[in-house]
Amino acid sequence: MIIKDFKPFNGQHCETTATGSLLYQLDINLSEPILFGIGEGLGYIFWNMKIMDFPFIGGRVKPDILTENICKNLNLKLEVKETSSIKKAWKNVKSNIDKGKAVGLKLDCYHLDYFTNKIHFAGHYASIYGYDDKTAYLNDTNQQGRDARTTLKSLELARNEKGPMSSRNRSYTICKNGEQPDLKKVIKRAIHNNATDFLNPPIKNIGYKGIHKTSLEIKKWFKTSKNIKKDFQTSASLMERGGTGGSLFRNIYRDFLYESAEITGSDILFKASEDYGEIARLWKNIADLFDEIGETKDLNDVNQASEILIDLSEKERNTMEKLMNATIDESI
Structure with a gap:
C-alpha cells in the first residue's frame, strides 16, 4: 500500500521534514524555515554525561517539542501514539497508511538501511507513506535522499531502540482543528x-x-x-x-x-x-x-x-x- 499523490517535503532537518510532509496532506504549504520558527525551534544545549563518548552540542529545542509547538501555533490536532508492543506499533502506522494518511515516526537512524554513517541517534524523524511485504517507503531529508526505503525489519529495530532521546515506538499524525490562525x-x-x-x-x-x-x-x-x-x-x-x-x-x-x-x-x-x-x-x-x-x-x-x-x-x-x-x- 503506497499513498497516491503523496508529496515529499524538501528539507534539511529531519523533524521539520517529517512534519512538513504531513502538513502537505492538509494543504498547508510552509517553508522549512517558517516551520522551524513557528515551532519555536531555536535553542542551545551543552550536554555531557559519563556514559557519553564526548559532549553533545545541540542547537534546537528537545525532540518532539518542535512538532508540538507547530501544531499548537497553527491550531492543528496532533495525535501521538507510543507503545512497548512492536506488533501494536506497526498496527498504529499501518492503519493510517491504509486510510491514505501519512505518519510521522521517531527513529534511531543507526538501523535504517539508507544511512551510511552508522551512529546511534534515537532522535531522528521521517514520515512513512507506504509499505509492501518487505519494504517501508519514507520521506527523509535531502541529505538522506528524500525518497528513502528501508526493510520493515530495520524500521522495526529503529523504532524500538532504547537510549538517549528514544521514545517507545513513537508515531504521530496531524489533522485540522478548525480555522487556521493569522x-x-x-x-x-x-x-x-x-x-x-x-x-x-x-x-x-x-x-x-x-x-x-x-x-x-x-x-x-x-x-x-x-x-x-x-x-x-x-x-x-x-x-x-x-x-x-x-x-x-x-x-x-x-x-x-x-x-x-x-x-x-x-x-x-x-x-x-x-x-x-x-x-x-x-x-x-x-x-x-x-x-x-x-x-x-x-x-x-x-x-x-x-x-x-x-x-x-x-x-x-x-x-x-x-x-x-x-x-x-x-x-x-
Whole structure:
C-alpha cells in the first residue's frame, strides 16, 4: 500500500521534514524555515554525561517539542501514539497508511538501511507513506535522499531502540482543528516564546548561558579527551551536516526571520535576520576550528574557539532580547 499523490517535503532537518510532509496532506504549504520558527525551534544545549563518548552540542529545542509547538501555533490536532508492543506499533502506522494518511515516526537512524554513517541517534524523524511485504517507503531529508526505503525489519529495530532521546515506538499524525490562525500573529507569538525561553534557561548549560559555559567546558574536554580528532571533528560534522542546515540551526533561523520580515513588513525582523547571519558565520567558524583542533591538537585553536563562544553568547542574548521586547510592544 503506497499513498497516491503523496508529496515529499524538501528539507534539511529531519523533524521539520517529517512534519512538513504531513502538513502537505492538509494543504498547508510552509517553508522549512517558517516551520522551524513557528515551532519555536531555536535553542542551545551543552550536554555531557559519563556514559557519553564526548559532549553533545545541540542547537534546537528537545525532540518532539518542535512538532508540538507547530501544531499548537497553527491550531492543528496532533495525535501521538507510543507503545512497548512492536506488533501494536506497526498496527498504529499501518492503519493510517491504509486510510491514505501519512505518519510521522521517531527513529534511531543507526538501523535504517539508507544511512551510511552508522551512529546511534534515537532522535531522528521521517514520515512513512507506504509499505509492501518487505519494504517501508519514507520521506527523509535531502541529505538522506528524500525518497528513502528501508526493510520493515530495520524500521522495526529503529523504532524500538532504547537510549538517549528514544521514545517507545513513537508515531504521530496531524489533522485540522478548525480555522487556521493569522500567520502574522503566529509568527509574533512564536518569536516571543522562543526568545523568552532562550533568555531564561532553567540550568546553566542551556540557552545563551549554555553557550558561555561551553567556552569553558571545551578546554576541559580538550584535556580529558581520549580521541581529540574523533571527538572534535564528529562534533563539527554534527554542527554543519547533522541535519542542522549549517551553523547549528542558525542558518535556518536566520532565514525564518527574513521570511517573517517579508510577511510582516517588519524592519526589526530584517535587522534580526542580519544579526543571525553574523551569528551563523561565527558558528561556522566554531565548526571549522573544531575540525582544525582534530588535526593539529593545538591549544591555541581551543582558546580561539572559546573566545568566539563568549562573543556568541552575548550576540545571541542581545538579539533575542530585541526580539522579545519587540513582540511585547507590538513593534511587529
